[in-house]
Amino acid sequence: MAIIKKNDVTPERPVIIVLYGTPGTGKTSVSTTAENPVLVDTDRGFDRAVQRVDTLVANNWQDITNETNTLKGYKTIVVDTAKAMLDDYLSAYAVQQDPKLAYNSLKRFGRMADDFKLFVNTIRNSGADLIFICHDKEEKDGDNTKHSPDCTGQSKDLLIRIADQVGYVCKENGKRVIKFEPQDCFVGKNVAKLDTKEVPDCTSEEFPTFMAGIVSDVKKAIQSNSEATKAANELLVSLRDDLDAALNPEDFDACLEARMKLPAVYRKAFAAEVNKKAKAKGLTYNKEENKYQAAA
CATH class of the missing domain: 3.40.50.300 (P-loop containing nucleotide triphosphate hydrolases)
Known part of the structure; x- marks a missing residue:
């Protein structure tokens, strides 16, 4: 098979x-x-x-x-x-x-x-x-x-x-x-x-x-579940491409916002990916303003 x-x-x-x-x-x-x-x-x-x-x-x-x-x-x-x-x-x-x-x-x-x-x-x-x-x-x-x-x-x-x-x-x-x-x-x-x-x-x-x-x-x-899973995986690949290209706080803000397009089961894991890569770029997440910023 x-x-x-x-x-x-x-x-x-x-x-x-x-x-x-x-x-x-x-x-x-x-x-x-x-x-x-x-x-x-x-x-x-x-x-x-x-x-x-x-x-x-x-x-x-x-x-x-x-x-x-x-x-x-x-x-x-x-x-x-x-x-x-x-x-x-x-x-x-x-x-x-x-x-x-x-x-x-x-x-x-x-x-x-x-x-x-x-x-x-x-x-x-x-x-x-x-x-x-x-x-x-x-x-x-x-x-x-x-x-x-x-x-x-x-x-x-x-x-x-x-x-x-x-x-x-x-x-x-x-x-x-x-x-x-x-x-x-x-x-x-x-x-x-x-x-x-x-x-x-x-x-x-x-x-x-x-x-x-x-x-x-x-x-x-x-069948519908299968089609939805295919669409979610394709979207996840596209969002990861955008995340790999992210350079500044605005790019990471956009990636984090875009996670809401994913089915709920994918969102937490993708948010963790965004946070990890943002931290590697020297950025921190400001919870009060809900956006990334350069580390002080």
Whole structure:
């Protein structure tokens, strides 16, 4: 694979989304409104969805891997549920391949993680998006209740780590919503900085393409972040050229002022560069007048 330079705009890529919530919130129905989906059913719940889609009813890990080439023909792979895939099917498969792993949970999870990441990478390399569905797990956090995807600890950490978005499906003021921004009371992940999404009624015109719209928004946001990073790096190079050419207090004042054109995350570091080079030129910063001056 070629090296992606820091100023390159990264190409659009498949995304991974995790949706979790309590039973009856319509997680499966919502997920299958993605583009050209196939449902990998490991939880025996495909017939409860509002609409039927092509479905692989899997009883073990081999049922899934045997159909990998078939799955590549779809645009979205929906796994319902991630817990059954990871904690049941993959765990059993790891022990089947090496019975000694039944007595070594650390090594067993290492094998599970390797097989899971191979599956994910194979699907993504085919250009398909992945949506993992989880039930909701409530845990006490002091006096508060915290919601998170229902997987064992290591499986959950792996799932959240590879996901671009983690959404909590719940009811708010009588309406179903998906919340991505993490809060004290629930786990979330919001790489794309999406607002809370209200789930349309299943009889509405918006519902059949609802998840496809979210996936599209995530991809656009990631692409936009890449373009913004490229622009920021190019501006930083230009400002450093100006800083290298700075000779007098006015030049350094202009460089310090120009840092405000940069994204906030770059400003402090660039200000430190300006101060270091100004000091090397024998200048000091007058905080009262907010400008550089020759050292007394």
